[in-house]
Amino acid sequence: MRIALAFLVVACLVPRTAQAGRSFYGWLYGTEVMPERGVELQTWIFEENEKYGARDKESSIWWGPQVGITDQLELSLPIEMEWTTPVPGKTSFTFKRFGIEARYRLVSQDPADAPAFAPLLRIAAKRDVTVRDDLRVEADAVGSYERGAVHALIDLGFVGDLQPHQQHTELRPGGGVSVHVVGDLRLGAEVYSELSLDSLGESWVAIGPNVAWTHGRFWLSGAFGIGIYHVRTAPRVMWGIAF
Amino acid sequence: MRSQLVMLAGLGLTVSAAPAAPASPASAQPSGRVVGTVAVTESDGKPANPADVIVYVVGFAEPAGDQVTTIAQRGRKFVPDLVAITVNEHVAFPNNDPFLHNVFSQSGARQFDLGSFKKGETKDRQFREAGVVDVYCNIHPEMAATILVLPNRRHTRAGTDGHYVLEGVPQGDWTVFAYTRRATKPTSAKVTVKAGAETTVDLAITRGAEPEHLNKYGEKYHDTGEVYR
Numbered sequence: 001m002r003i004a005l006a007f008l009v010v011a012c013l014v015p016r017t018a019q020a021g022r023s024f025y026g027w028l029y030g031t032e033v034m035p036e037r038g039v040e041l042q043t044w045i046f047e048e049n050e051k052y053g054a055r056d057k058e059s060s061i062w063w064g065p066q067v068g069i070t071d072q073l074e075l076s077l078p079i080e081m082e083w084t085t086p087v088p089g090k091t092s093f094t095f096k097r098f099g100i101e102a103r104y105r106l107v108s109q110d111p112a113d114a115p116a117f118a119p120l121l122r123i124a125a126k127r128d129v130t131v132r133d134d135l136r137v138e139a140d141a142v143g144s145y146e147r148g149a150v151h152a153l154i155d156l157g158f159v160g161d162l163q164p165h166q167q168h169t170e171l172r173p174g175g176g177v178s179v180h181v182v183g184d185l186r187l188g189a190e191v192y193s194e195l196s197l198d199s200l201g202e203s204w205v206a207i208g209p210n211v212a213w214t215h216g217r218f219w220l221s222g223a224f225g226i227g228i229y230h231v232r233t234a235p236r237v238m239w240g241i242a243f
Numbered sequence: 244m245r246s247q248l249v250m251l252a253g254l255g256l257t258v259s260a261a262p263a264a265p266a267s268p269a270s271a272q273p274s275g276r277v278v279g280t281v282a283v284t285e286s287d288g289k290p291a292n293p294a295d296v297i298v299y300v301v302g303f304a305e306p307a308g309d310q311v312t313t314i315a316q317r318g319r320k321f322v323p324d325l326v327a328i329t330v331n332e333h334v335a336f337p338n339n340d341p342f343l344h345n346v347f348s349q350s351g352a353r354q355f356d357l358g359s360f361k362k363g364e365t366k367d368r369q370f371r372e373a374g375v376v377d378v379y380c381n382i383h384p385e386m387a388a389t390i391l392v393l394p395n396r397r398h399t400r401a402g403t404d405g406h407y408v409l410e411g412v413p414q415g416d417w418t419v420f421a422y423t424r425r426a427t428k429p430t431s432a433k434v435t436v437k438a439g440a441e442t443t444v445d446l447a448i449t450r451g452a453e454p455e456h457l458n459k460y461g462e463k464y465h466d467t468g469e470v471y472r
Contacts, residue, residue: 035345035357035358036357036359036360037345037358037360038359068358071358111354111355112353112355112368112370113369216460216461217460242460
């Protein structure tokens with residue numbers, strides 16, 4: 001504990017260098033957006049292993065371009081693919097969803113004007129390819145606070161699967177901290193959860209270390225979630241290339 | 244970083260230099276004028292246009308004026324490519340070209356990224372720290388400009404004959420600097436200003452090649468395949 005505290009104190013004293021990374025976390029949305037007319041291709045790969053009593057395993061790919069509409073608003077056009085084990089002994093890999101999402105940062109991103117606390121709102125609407133009458137809506141309220149080398153973030157997410165005859169909703173709260181270590185490398189930890197609000201879904205929670213690295217126009221971040229409720233592991237990695 | 248600090252110190256624009264100043268505006272104090280000439284030579288010894296030189300005095304602070312300085316993007320150039328402003332003033336960057344530009348700076352005194360914007364659009368930024376801010380376009384490597392963010396309003400551009408006049412310099416012992424883009428090293432002289440008097444300071448400065456720069460991602464520009472010089 002003393003070593004960890006000493007590390008944190010030293011890290012707070014290290015001069016912060018420019019970070020171009022979009023997110024310092026694995027499961028959590030960041031609060032940075034693209035500059036106006038900036039374009040970036042982003043990819044996520046994530047797994048949820050042995051959810052709900054070892055029944056389910058999932059591996060998913062999220063891919064999409066991000067476009068800076070203004071210096072505070074960006075649009076994304078994501079495509080999602082999913083590998084699952086719907087029943088024991090069988091697997092399925094499918095084109096799962098596509099849609100559109102908007103991320104609006106409520107404060108300036110300019111280094112001279114940006115406040116320490118930066119809020120961001122995200123909304124998304126997605127069509128489920130395998131459940132034709134399903135509309136998925138997603139929303140996140142994200143807040144980050146940065147002081148020196150330390151960046152802390154809270155992400156309060158909501159997901160709703162809306163069908164004509166039934167609706168499933170869940171909360172996806174999470175939080176984390178990321179510390180600038182050296183160069184363009186950051187290390188930290190985060191907790192993430194998916195909490196069903198009805199009987200149509202189940203809940204799980206994971207906590208674990210995260211890492212973020214930036215190299216020029218490329219950035220990468222990831223987290224290795226260790227299950228503390230109804231999931232064994234939940235690793236996730238994401239990367240982006242700006243143009 | 245170290246060389247940048249040395250350069251800023253040489254230009255009298257380190258953090259410690261700027262605030263070492265009377266708190267009240269210089270215009271409220273007895274003042275004199277500093278005049279002189281600036282001789283500019285290229286590194287091969289040939290004379291260069293002195294109108295590309297900014298002359299300024301450091302050692303005291305003044306509040307910013309309310310004017311907004313403009314650096315236009317025109318013909319794949321920043322026009323002008325050297326301006327001097329006072330701390331807390333704004334610089335506007337209108338795009339007059341029929342194509343996109345992406346103005347940015349990675350300078351320690353002020354980092355910003357204006358994103359890409361088209362003809363007719365203008366973006367501006369405020370500069371709250373004294374220092375030298377190098378500005379580039381992320382799309383066109385040949386575009387480069389410098390903003391001198393100074394602690395007071397006693398700065399001017401030399402005439403084509405090299406002559407300059409700094410009015411309203413408060414009495415006291417100060418340092419006069421001359422700066423031009425591509426200067427190989429800062430040039431300065433100590434000056435003692437007396438109320439109602441004129442003090443003459445002649446300066447000489449040597450210019451070299453355009454320093455290399457990278458794009459906003461810290462990479463070489465892809466359209467040339469090598470760092471712009």
